[in-house]
Amino acid sequence: MAKVTLKIKRFDPQREPASWWSEHALEAEPTERVLDLLNRVKWEQDGTLSFRRSCGHGICGSDSMRIDGANRLACKTLVSELGSTITIEPLLGMRVQRDLIVDLEPFFAAYRTVKPYFISDAPPPPDGRERLQTPAQRLRFDDTTKCILCACCTASCPSFWASSEYIGPASIVQAHRFIFDSRDEGAGERLQVAGETMGVWRCHTAFNCTLACPRGINITQAIGEVKRALATGRVE
Amino acid sequence: MTHHHQFDAVIVGAGGAGLMAALQAARLTNVAVISKMYPTRSHTGTAQGGIAAPLGNMEEDHWEWYMYDTVKGGDYLVDQDAAEILARESVEAIYELEHMGLPFDRTQEGRIEQRRFGGHTREYGKGPVMRSCKSADRTGHMILQTLYQNCIKHNVRFFDEFFVADVLVHEGVARGVVAVEIATGELHLFHAKAVLLASGGFGRMFAVTSNAHSLTGEPVAALYRRGLPLEDMEFFQFHPTGIYKMGILLSEAARGEGGVLLNGRGERFLENYAPTLMDLAPRDMLSRFIYQEVAAGRGVDGKDYVHLDIRPETINRYGSAPGGRTVTAAELEEKLPDIIEMMRVYMGVEPMREPVPIQPTAHYAMGGIPTDNDGRVLAGPTRTVSGLYAAGECACVSVHGANRLGTNSLVDLVVFGRRGGKALGEFCRRADYAPLPPRAEAEAQGALDELRASRGGERVATLRSELQRVMMDKVGVFRKAAGMREALSAVRGLKERYTQIGLDDRGAAFNTDLLEAFELGALLDLAEVTAASALQRTESRGAHYRDDFPERDDTHWLKHTFAYRSEGGDVRPTRGEVRFETKPVVVTRFEPKPRTY
Ligand SMILES: Cc1cc2nc3c(=O)[nH]c(=O)nc-3n(C[C@H](O)[C@H](O)[C@H](O)COP(=O)(O)OP(=O)(O)OC[C@H]3O[C@@H](n4cnc5c(N)ncnc54)[C@H](O)[C@@H]3O)c2cc1C
Numbered sequence: 001m002a003k004v005t006l007k008i009k010r011f012d013p014q015r016e017p018a019s020w021w022s023e024h025a026l027e028a029e030p031t032e033r034v035l036d037l038l039n040r041v042k043w044e045q046d047g048t049l050s051f052r053r054s055c056g057h058g059i060c061g062s063d064s065m066r067i068d069g070a071n072r073l074a075c076k077t078l079v080s081e082l083g084s085t086i087t088i089e090p091l092l093g094m095r096v097q098r099d100l101i102v103d104l105e106p107f108f109a110a111y112r113t114v115k116p117y118f119i120s121d122a123p124p125p126p127d128g129r130e131r132l133q134t135p136a137q138r139l140r141f142d143d144t145t146k147c148i149l150c151a152c153c154t155a156s157c158p159s160f161w162a163s164s165e166y167i168g169p170a171s172i173v174q175a176h177r178f179i180f181d182s183r184d185e186g187a188g189e190r191l192q193v194a195g196e197t198m199g200v201w202r203c204h205t206a207f208n209c210t211l212a213c214p215r216g217i218n219i220t221q222a223i224g225e226v227k228r229a230l231a232t233g234r235v236e
Numbered sequence: 237m238t239h240h241h242q243f244d245a246v247i248v249g250a251g252g253a254g255l256m257a258a259l260q261a262a263r264l265t266n267v268a269v270i271s272k273m274y275p276t277r278s279h280t281g282t283a284q285g286g287i288a289a290p291l292g293n294m295e296e297d298h299w300e301w302y303m304y305d306t307v308k309g310g311d312y313l314v315d316q317d318a319a320e321i322l323a324r325e326s327v328e329a330i331y332e333l334e335h336m337g338l339p340f341d342r343t344q345e346g347r348i349e350q351r352r353f354g355g356h357t358r359e360y361g362k363g364p365v366m367r368s369c370k371s372a373d374r375t376g377h378m379i380l381q382t383l384y385q386n387c388i389k390h391n392v393r394f395f396d397e398f399f400v401a402d403v404l405v406h407e408g409v410a411r412g413v414v415a416v417e418i419a420t421g422e423l424h425l426f427h428a429k430a431v432l433l434a435s436g437g438f439g440r441m442f443a444v445t446s447n448a449h450s451l452t453g454e455p456v457a458a459l460y461r462r463g464l465p466l467e468d469m470e471f472f473q474f475h476p477t478g479i480y481k482m483g484i485l486l487s488e489a490a491r492g493e494g495g496v497l498l499n500g501r502g503e504r505f506l507e508n509y510a511p512t513l514m515d516l517a518p519r520d521m522l523s524r525f526i527y528q529e530v531a532a533g534r535g536v537d538g539k540d541y542v543h544l545d546i547r548p549e550t551i552n553r554y555g556s557a558p559g560g561r562t563v564t565a566a567e568l569e570e571k572l573p574d575i576i577e578m579m580r581v582y583m584g585v586e587p588m589r590e591p592v593p594i595q596p597t598a599h600y601a602m603g604g605i606p607t608d609n610d611g612r613v614l615a616g617p618t619r620t621v622s623g624l625y626a627a628g629e630c631a632c633v634s635v636h637g638a639n640r641l642g643t644n645s646l647v648d649l650v651v652f653g654r655r656g657g658k659a660l661g662e663f664c665r666r667a668d669y670a671p672l673p674p675r676a677e678a679e680a681q682g683a684l685d686e687l688r689a690s691r692g693g694e695r696v697a698t699l700r701s702e703l704q705r706v707m708m709d710k711v712g713v714f715r716k717a718a719g720m721r722e723a724l725s726a727v728r729g730l731k732e733r734y735t736q737i738g739l740d741d742r743g744a745a746f747n748t749d750l751l752e753a754f755e756l757g758a759l760l761d762l763a764e765v766t767a768a769s770a771l772q773r774t775e776s777r778g779a780h781y782r783d784d785f786p787e788r789d790d791t792h793w794l795k796h797t798f799a800y801r802s803e804g805g806d807v808r809p810t811r812g813e814v815r816f817e818t819k820p821v822v823v824t825r826f827e828p829k830p831r832t833y
């Protein structure tokens with residue numbers, strides 16, 4: 001057990017127009033997760049603290065937030081990785097609705113612009129079975145299938161902070177997942193979206209997204225591959 | 237103020253079952269999907285290991301073998317007409333997912349790759365078979381993503397972060413739902429011709445669970461409160477391999493790839509319990525065997541856990557990989573990336589060099605809202621409710637009987653989500669809107685306002701953790717009459733104290749304090765039904781194991797439990813006793829036999 005202090009950035013426009021900080025002293029095990037601590041604050045000290053959470057093990061993407069200045073999932077960040085004072089804020093660059101909850105509607109709207117769904121006019125095989133795809137073809141887009149739409153990447157991107165119209169790394173990751181799928185035929189439509197002014201060229205390879213991704217996706221590389229496809233007109 | 241909406245079909249829940257149903261129904265009628273979380277946050281996304289179908293891509297397989305495994309796995313409480321549908325339609329369901337773009341793992345020939353999973357066998361139990369289709373160990377994630385993507389493609393209308401508090405069923409006819417818009421706290425009344433519930437499980441009634449914080453079952457409780465039955469609630473599956481103390485799941489896929497369970501002496505103790513299938517025996521049995529080892533003093537370091545060992549040298553020593561192949565660390569990392577990462581992150585264990593502490597974790601509700609094979613909700617053993625449907629984990633068809641096989645929930649979602657969605661859409665084309673009763677939202681409004689204003693001395697979190705503890709201890713893997721009676725009276729005591737809670741948050745927007753309180757109310761009702769159903773079933777079958785009645789009793793108990801509330805009916809937690817009826821099990825091809833592996 002160690003003593004830790006949580007410093008949480010709070011906001012509740014129903015109560016007061018400006019944000020404030022609340023501080024909470026807790027005894028914590030090194031194996032506890034930041035989400036456990038937030039739950040304990042909410043359950044034992046202050047029921048008004050608001051945040052999203054669901055799965056509790058890093059796969060649903062609900063509890064993305066800024067922990068000591070880095071975008072992370074609270075349920076995947078252990079106390080042992082942090083110091084005795086833990087600073088928690090909502091994601092940057094997104095409208096805060098209450099405490100750690102940000103407005104995700106623009107994020108999902110940007111996601112929808114890249115047509116994040118399988119496009120193919122080719123009929124499935126006449127025997128009704130699966131389309132064929134070799135393990136190598138499958139591997140080509142494996143990394144970007146891991147995305148859980150938590151927004152850690154987009155909310156860490158300086159280009160997104162500068163212009164929230166930029167579709168952001170998460171949308172490009174989703175576009176990549178389909179562009180490089182050998183079965184998909186929508187690459188042209190998606191590359192068009194990605195090539196627009198608010199598309200991939202806004203990316204200045206700051207690498208923040210790759211560092212922020214809790215799923216370990218090499219986002220900068222994926223964006224680079226989409227840029228290359230646009231530049232060469234070839235999907236390889 | 238209350239917002240009014242009208243949609244032919246309203247679907248509650250945006251996990252695999254809700255989205256599959258939405259895609260089907262949207263072809264026929266106008267549909268709204270309501271979910272208390274963004275769809276991609278649904279718990280389907282956490283499913284790891286796979287989804288079964290006898291495709292025969294790796295080795296010979298047949299739907300009859302699969303049906304048999306499902307029936308036997310469910311300890312013969314499975315309705316065999318439903319299991320036949322599951323086994324046959326699983327094949328086209330998988331192909332449909334692939335055609336929607338789902339990135340399954342592939343064989344060298346470019347076909348969908350399959351792996352072994354607990355309880356799935358060739359030739360009626362002769363040995364394990366490779367039947368589980370998968371995307372590494374994030375199969376549920378890929379299913380959820382693919383279905384959501386297709387909903388976007390087909391412009392399905394979503395109400396994200398809307399919390400359903402009441403399901404309107406009057407005079408045997410469904411008429412809509414009442415939901416809170418979480419961002420504003422405002423109430424929305426949805427008038428519908430038909431409603432399909434797909435709200436998932438409710439494992440948060442237990443202390444150690446693989447289930448998300450959000451799995452609390454309000455829509456299921458709503459039906460029970462309205463006087464509808466819940467089926468087979470005594471059957472709750474404990475998965476053998478949860479991370480010690482945390483309950484986070486380590487998929488059976490780990491054992492499918494060769495991982496073994498070892499006791500405190502480093503022995504592969506399943507040799508003594510399930511000599512044929514060993515580590516791939518069904519979950520109910522493995523959970524009991526683990527606790528038996530612990531009780532015999534052979535837990536690790538005298539504690540209440542054993543080891544899951546996936547070190548390549550261990551797998552190769554036992555020859556436990558599929559076909560006795562030799563495996564390497566690199567291969568395991570490729571096949572099980574997420575669960576290996578979870579072992580590293582949450583336990584600080586290096587699974588390629590050391591074994592991992594595991595214990596059984598509350599995982600899956602076999603019971604739930606009774607339905608027929610087209611998702612129609614039953615009002616009793618022989619009657620249906622007009623315009624009301626259910627699918628997925630919240631429903632009980634029953635294809636899982638007394639114990640679900642691994643991979644069979646995902647199959648259930650797509651097969652019965654699809655059938656339910658189709659039936660829902662067809663119903664809406666024929667039916668008219670049944671009128672809403674006056675002020676249909678008033679009860680839900682009253683209950684929520686009362687909670688929001690509550691200033692009593694009891695805390696929601698305290699009551700919830702007491703509930704979880706008593707359910708885990710007394711209505712868990714091993715049960716007996718005295719313990720279950722204790723649990724039942726404890727739950728009823730907690731229900732009394734629930735009327736004395738006090739909340740901190742009196743706001744409207746994102747009042748999660750209020751929602752957690754409402755969720756606790758649902759858990760209390762569902763826990764009460766679970767404990768009462770378990771107490772009345774005086775036999776052991778599947779996941780329901782009683783020390784005082786250790787044998788299966790087909791003479792008296794080859795039947796489903798239907799549990800009803802005994803009095804009144806409004807939107808608040810129930811009072812009074814639980815009342816029971818039964819329904820016969822449908823037996824078509826496989827007569828009940830003793831269950832050995
Ligand atoms: C860790 C883990 C691994 C698993 N692995 C496998 C596997 O490999 N194979 C397999 O077959 N099964 C597996 N399962 C089981 C399977 O994943 C679940 O049973 C299944 O996904 C449930 O799907 P569902 O669509 O019924 O519900 P869920 O996916 O849980 O979705 C429920 C939906 O209902 C909504 N909802 C709930 N309450 C309300 C309310 N009051 N108001 C509005 N909306 C509400 C939620 O927002 C959500 O959208 C696993 C389960 C777990 C926990």
Ligand code: FES
Nearest residue numbers: 054056060061075
């Ligand atoms: S709660 Fe699901 S990712 Fe953290």
